[in-house]
Amino acid sequence: MASETHMPVPVCLIENTPARGLVVRPEALQVLSKITQPVVVVAITGLYRTGKSYLMNRLAGQRRGFSLGSTVQSHTKGIWMWCVPHPCRPGHTLVLLDTEGLGDVEKNDTWIFVLTILLSSTLIYNSRGTIDQLAMDQLQYPWWDSSTRDSEDELDDSEKFVLFFPTLIWAVRDFTLHLKKDGKEISEDEYLEEALKLKAGKGMIQETQRYNQPRECIRQFFPDRKCFVFEQPASRKDLVRLEDLQDDEINPEFQQQVEKFCSHIWEKSPPKTIPGGHIITGNLLGKLATTYVETIRSGAVPCLESAVLALAEIENAAAVKEAVTLYQDLMAQRAKLPTENIQELLELHSQCEQEALELFMARAFKDGICHFQSQVEAVKAKFCKDNEQASYEKCKAALGDLSQDLEKRISDGVYSVSGGYELFKEDQQALVEKYWELPGKGVKADAVLQEFLQSRKTLAKSILNTDRSLTEKDRELKSTFWAGETGTTGLLGQEQHERAEQERAVQRQKEAEERQKLEDQLRSWEKHVLQLRKKLENCSEKQLKEQQKMIRHKSKVPSGRVQVPRCG
Structure with missing residues (x-):
């Protein structure tokens, strides 16, 4: 969303x-997804029918927008959003959140209040009349219940919780008192601090505890706080049409107070961040809202009456999700599966886990580290399994390629001879050596090789049996040939064999001499043809004709000479 446009x-x-229950509306997410600027998120809460929507419309610079309503029934069901260009921060978007009123008997206030705290950078609490015990109890009700409080643990963790709480602005509507104490004028902020003072003593008096508890919570969880008081804007009969009133029909004091209030919000409200210093854009705000609501709807957070505890649970769940996602992304980017060994993967896991843990610790609070670690372990286990599978497939493919020649030799019967088993073992050992030379086989290299060799055991045994059978037959044939039935016959057979060998040697010698003779004749003929070619090249046309005549008159070529072909 461009800065010069708005909803x-x-x-x-x-x-x-x-x-x-709670549902994030897709049309709102679509609007937020287009906002890439940092956002200043200002939300308002308080009892229904106290004029919250009017203040939010004025913060948007408009008279109309958020529904004011004029009946007892609350008009704002859930959280409504209005995104406008920020009037004082160029490059920022002002996101206004109007929440349904607290104390409506038709719904549960706790989750709405929790989400308002989680999403806003400034929270306006709108009350009416004065800051008294009733106003304190109304603010306390949705987020702090003594029945869910376990000793002082939550207060002891206030420094950590403060990181997640927005700035508090207390808006007191229809204020009728004079801002004075002991006869001296005091500021609105001093009035708020006076109202938040604790009663002395820490005894077990129930009345004192009831008085101090909400004040103690506000003081600790909202250290950055401010107060504005507003007179009644118009007569009672005109309040129902407040958004239609002209400026001269509205109380001038009220108008000045509203202008002062809006100026402060515009100038002082900080951009929305999450712990760790991460600045939130509109796009990220939509993702945060989705994550928070999904966590509530999934039942991952129990239905607590204490919004403080619920806030911790929801924020931790979001922190775990973000950190585990970072771990998974880092592992996917850096792990080149299969790794050479398991140690390499574990070292990479430690690096990625540490980076994800830093992100988690910067954002989470209360007890959430165990949940983070268990989810990281689950992701790590999957990476280990994927690593083994990648190694297994790569090694199987490598052995398949290397064994193609061996399989062909088997099918061709190369090893189905006497001595074939030793040849088979040599070839298989050569295959194994080539396999180990291949890089990047991974953690299953040895297991896959053993599986491969095991699958060849039956084949090897068959080749060995064939080898033995053929070797035995060869021995029988040689024995029969050399020994015969008697020793004499054996000697005679040996003499005949030697004589046959001598005759074959003589025959081979004759063939070699004849071959040499023919080769000599061929070389002589080639030499003679070469000489004739040289003569023919040098003779004139007349000489050539005479030479041809002479050749034609010759009836035959002398013995041992080759007949010369005619030149023409």
Whole structure:
């Protein structure tokens, strides 16, 4: 979304439905996905029918937008969103969140309040009248219940929780008191701090505990806080049409207070961040909202009355998801499967886990490290399994390629001879040596090789049996040939064999001499033809004709000479 454009009207970001509970609306996510700028998220909460929507419309620079409503029933079901260009921060978008009122008997306030805290950078609490015990209890109700509080643990962790809490602005509507103490004028902020003071003593008096508890929570969890008071904007009969009133029909004091309030919000409200210093854009805000709602809907967070505990659970779940996703992405980028050995994969795992853990620790709080570690271990186990599978497939393919020649020699019967088994073993050993020379086989290299050799055992045994059978037959034939039935016959056979060998040697000698003679004749003929060619090249046309005549008159060539072909 470009900075010079904005939404013409608000849209529902998180709908609170009776049937499905909390649902993130896709049209709102689509709007946020286009906002790449940092966002300043200002949300408002408080009792329904206290004029929250009017203040949010003014922050948007408009009179209309968020529905004001004029009946007892709350108009805002869930959380509505309005994105506008930030009036004081160039390059930023102002995201306004209007929440349904607290105290509506038709719904559960806890999750709406938790999501408001998680998504906003500034939280406006809108109350009416004065800051009294009733106002404190109304703020305390959705997020701090003494029945869920385990000793002082949550307060002891306040420094960590503060990282997740927005700036608090307390807006007191229809304020009727004079800002004075002991006869001296005090500021709105001083009025708030006076109202938040604790009663002395830490005894077991129930009344004191009830008084101090909400104040103690606000002081610790909202260290950055401010107060604005507003007079009644118009007469009671005109309040129902407040958005239609002209400026001269609205209380001037109220108008000045609203302008002061808006200026402060615009100038002082910080951009939305999450622990670790990560600045949130509109696109990321939509993803945060989706993650938080999915966590609530999945049942991963118990339905707690204490929003503080729920906030911890939801934020930890989101932190775990983000950190585990980072670990998975880092492993996928850096792990070249298969690794040469398991140690290489484990070292890479340690590096990626450490980076993911740093991200998790920067964002999470309370107890969440065990859940993070268990999920990382599950992802690591899958990488180890994938690593083994990649190694297995690569080694199987390598042995398949290397064994092609061996398989062909087997099918051709190369080893089906006497001595074939030794030849087979030599060829198979050569294959194994080539296999071990191949790089990048991975952790299953030896196991796959043993599986391959085991699968060849039956074949090797068959070749060995054939070898033995043929070798035995050769021995029998030689024995019969050389020994015969008696020793004399054996000697006679040997003499005949030697004589036959001598005759074959003489025959081979004769053939060699004849071959040599023919080769000599051929060389003589080639030499004579070469001489004739040289003469023919040098003679004139007349000499050539005379030479041809002479050749034609010759009836035959002298003995031992080759007849010369005619030149013409």
